[in-house]
Amino acid sequence: MNTAALPHDEQLQARFGELKPALTAQAAVIEADRCLNCFDAPCTAACPTHIDVPGFIKRIASGNLRGSALRILDANILGASCARVCPVDVLCEGACVMTRQNRKPIQIGLLQRRAMDAFWASGEAVPTSAPGTRKLRVACIGGGPASLACAAELCRNGARATVIERRMLPGGLNTYGVAEYKLRAADSVREVEMIRRLGVEFRCGVEVDSAAALEALEAEFDVIFLGLGLGAMQRLNIPGEDGRGEKGPGEDLPGEDAKGVMNALELIAAYKTGHLRELQGTVVVVGAGNTAIDAANAARRLGAEKVYMLYRRGESEMSAFEFEYEHAKQEGVQFLWHSQPVAIQRDERGRLLLETVQVRQASGKLEAVPDSQASIACDLVVPAIGQSPLMELLKQMRGIEMRDGKIVTDRQTGQTGNSRYFAGGDCVNGGREVVDAVAGGKRAALAMLKVAEVARA
Ligand code: SF4
Known part of the structure; x- marks a missing residue:
């Protein structure tokens, strides 16, 4: 597989250091020992791939990391990436019986990662029956x-x-x-x-x-x-929008001096593949879902001094998970509620002006509040309004x-x-x-x- 397009530089790693560090070997065993090994485990039921959670945790506790990883992979071949990206608070960890006793849930995601990292480090292949023995x-x-x-x-x-x-x-x-x-x-x-x-x-x-x-x-x-x-993500469909198609590594992604409009998936793909290394000035992300938050946090870490998230509804209606919202606030992202973009202009120096109006609910619909026009001077607009x-x-x-x-x-x-x-x-x-x-x-x-x-x- 040609991975030459992927960056392996220290700058990227420093800027995007892992949100949740891995457990040490000792911490993993201590955490695994806390598991009650529930019969009919609610964590397993809450996992969409029904990983035998008590089963793999028990193996970590006894030092059998290989057996633990194989138990995970049996149910979920992407167990390694799921360990990192699953919203565990609303899935397996959210169902942990410990929470009913007002105790901290078992850190299932981090334990899963512990087993999978060890498996990867071993270089072992996943066992399989002879490929091609069926005609399908x-x-x-x-x-x-x-x-x-x-x-x-x-x-x-x-x-x-x-x-x-x-x-x-x-x-x-x-x-x-x-x-x-x-x-x-x-x-x-x-x-x-x-x-x-x-x-x-x-x-x-x-x-x-x-x-x-x-x-x-x-x-x-x-x-x-x-x-x-x-x-591809939906366009804003407003005058002055300069959307581009979604691109991948080795393709025509914007460079570090790109200005204009770049959707959230483009932005994330661009920095992950080394095509975008720095941002400056002010970035406005339009939308309030989890991808919008990923893009806003990325803009901050890439160097943008100010990052706004613009959402046409209120805080309680945003689709991002609560922990993602908290994370964005910690990163310094600022939220502009009940605000909707209506046009993108450029001033005489070529800087963007995002024209907005305030909106409110009226008879089940959103309508513009009279005389509520405003404009935000910015360097990049990032639509993140669903795909x-x-x-x-x-x-x-x-x-x-x-x-x-x-x-x-x-x-x-x-x-x-x-x-x-x-x-x-x-x-x-x-x-x-x-x-x-x-x-x-x-x-x-x-x-x-x-x-x-x-x-x-
Ligand atoms: S981390 Fe994800 S894949 Fe693993 S048990 Fe929890 S929900 Fe399932």
């Missing part, structure tokens, strides 16, 4: 967590899987879109390499964007899995039903209305956590294997 061949379109989980599960069970990714590196948001202080792009690529060693084939830099391309895949493969994620699915490609897929911009699938199997197509991850759930995408990909793989088994009988 599956193409997974999109190289993000859903496709990776689907492909890995198929190969672990003897089928053949090929991941087709339009960018130069697989990993999807794990490689390009998660803030560096949570998950380094290099760690995402290392995890993908582990999956490749299971026998998964990767075709990167290949765009599937036409009926002809789909027909070619249908001719080559038995089943197609759609792990498309979400498409739109790849509608155009999906329209070409026969028998596939779309609802509210998402692909409709059977909840148990991930199968679409077209029996040769399965789907999972953000393009089905509308954009949830990495661990949800992993669960969706794995579920679809198991269903495909079952269908293939029935057909063979």
Whole structure:
């Protein structure tokens, strides 16, 4: 896998040092010893991939890190990245029985990381049955967590899987879109390499964007899995906007002196791949979701003196998790509530002026407050207002039903209305956590294997 496009410089590491440092060996054992090993553990039920949490923690306590990692990987092949990016407060740790006793929950994410880091350090490959012992061949379109989980599960069970990714590196948001202080792009690529060693084939830099391309895949493969994620972020659609398409490493990303408009995913991908090393002046991020916060924090760490987050609703309505909001405040991000951009102008010196109005609720709708216009002088505007699915490609897929911009699938199997197509991850759930995408990909793989088994009988 060509990782030359990824930066390995000290400046990036210093600016984006990990948010949660790893546990030391001793601290991990002490923490693991606190676990009550609940029967019918609520943490396992709360994890979308149903990792045997007490099982892997017990192995850490007894010093069996390899066994612990294998227990995690059995349920979740992306256990390493999930350990870093899962919102554990609302998943496994949020369900820990300790919280009912007003005690600190077991630090499941950090323990999971401890086991996975040790496994990686050992250089061992994930055990698998002989690849290619089944006839089933599956193409997974999109190289993000859903496709990776689907492909890995198929190969672990003897089928053949090929991941087709339009960018130069697989990993999807794990490689390009998660803030560096949570998950380094290099760690995402290392995890993908582990999956490749299971026998998964990767075709990167290949765009599937036409009926002809789909027909070619249908001719080559038995089943197609759609792990498309979400498409490019939505534009602000206001006068003066200078949006650009989402780009990847080695492509035409803005350099450190770029000015104008760059969406949140572009900004995150740009610094993670070394194409953006510094920002100055004032940055305005439009939106208040988790990706918006990642972009705002990144802007601060890249050197922007002032970073505002502009949101058309109030604090209580923002979609970002509480801990993300607190983190942004600690980073020095300032919030402008009930404010909406209406135009972008440039002054005589070329500096941006973001024109805004105050908005309020009226009869269930947002309306501009009279005489509330204001303008913010800034150097960069970062739209972060959600992502739109790849509608155009999906329209070409026969028998596939779309609802509210998402692909409709059977909840148990991930199968679409077209029996040769399965789907999972953000393009089905509308954009949830990495661990949800992993669960969706794995579920679809198991269903495909079952269908293939029935057909063979
Ligand atoms: S994958 Fe995420 S939700 Fe599941 S146990 Fe690990 S950290 Fe918790």
